[in-house]
């Protein structure tokens with residue numbers, strides 16, 4: 001089988017390619033990525049020599065490039081996106097372009113050449129839960145609150161619309177917050193690990209009582225594999241890590257694992273529209289596909305801290321782009 005993975009130079013896409021090539025060594029993988037600040041070919045340097053792997057530097061909004069590749073593959077797994085909520089608050093335009101228009105162009109290619117499409121989405125499309133409300137599942141109405149989650153919601157709707165209108169073969173996964181190796185250091189867990197490694201304080205938004213569910217990126221990759229092997233066309237599957245925790249408690253765990261103390265916590269102005277709680281009920285994936293997460297949050301976090309310590313050159317490379325300029329703009333807003 002031949003796969004097109006979009007956004008394969010990013011955090012989850014690169015982990016997915018590594019996972020896929022190990023589990024399905026006979027398959028060919030084409031990685032289409034335009035290498036934004038979040039795309040880094042270093043994420044795949046152990047894969048690059050594999051004769052079944054090919055990288056194409058290109059934009060999913062470029063119809064000619066997309067059609068040329070889509071016609072030659074069996075399956076598309078679509079990760080490419082602008083993915084950082086805070087950046088979407090500073091400037092939504094790139095989010096609309098890539099996440100909505102880019103997805104539509106891929107869908108046009110899928111429709112034209114009759115290929116299977118898997119769309120990788122987020123639990124953030126469902127909005128925010130109150131403390132005692134049941135977790136999100138596949139029947140939860142959409143209620144996105146940030147430009148990022150609105151753009152992902154729009155793309156999910158387009159994928160379903162192409163299924164109903166044109167009969168494309170598609171599946172969708174809505175997954176909770178990922179963490180793991182190659183996680184770009186602007187996101188909460190790697191940002192905090194990186195700050196603590198550098199002896200800097202960690203900025204906790206608001207009162208730190210926002211609840212998130214965390215899933216290891218390898219469990220996410222395995223979940224997508226299960227959907228591709230056993231999922232029903234036209235269906236959506238929620239994937240979660242069974243690890244709900246407040247941002248403040250998570251911060252305290254990281255501080256402890258890194259032998260620091262709570263004087264490293266700095267409470268800062270909250271993110272506008274900050275969703276209070278996300279949680280995922282993944283019973284459908286468990287009952288219909290036999291998937292459930294396997295990596296415990298505590299073990300996954302310990303491994304990630306070790307990985308970050310061993311990959312300081314990689315971390316510095318990530319920070320060499322507009323990283324500081326972005327933080328200056330964000331905290332100066």
Ligand SMILES: NC(=O)c1ccc[n+]([C@@H]2O[C@H](COP(=O)([O-])OP(=O)(O)OC[C@H]3O[C@@H](n4cnc5c(N)ncnc54)[C@H](O)[C@@H]3O)[C@@H](O)[C@H]2O)c1
Nearest residue numbers: 007009010011012034035036038039059060080081083178
């Ligand atoms: N990070 C999470 O916790 C999480 C959770 C659920 C779902 N998701 C979804 O998973 C996907 C991947 O997330 P991530 O955290 O790996 O993101 P990321 O920002 O690390 O990587 C995104 C990749 O897409 C590429 N890209 C961006 N715009 C592009 C374009 N126009 N054309 C081609 N390539 C482009 C970037 O260069 C980068 O390599 C996204 O669709 C995101 O919405 C992420």
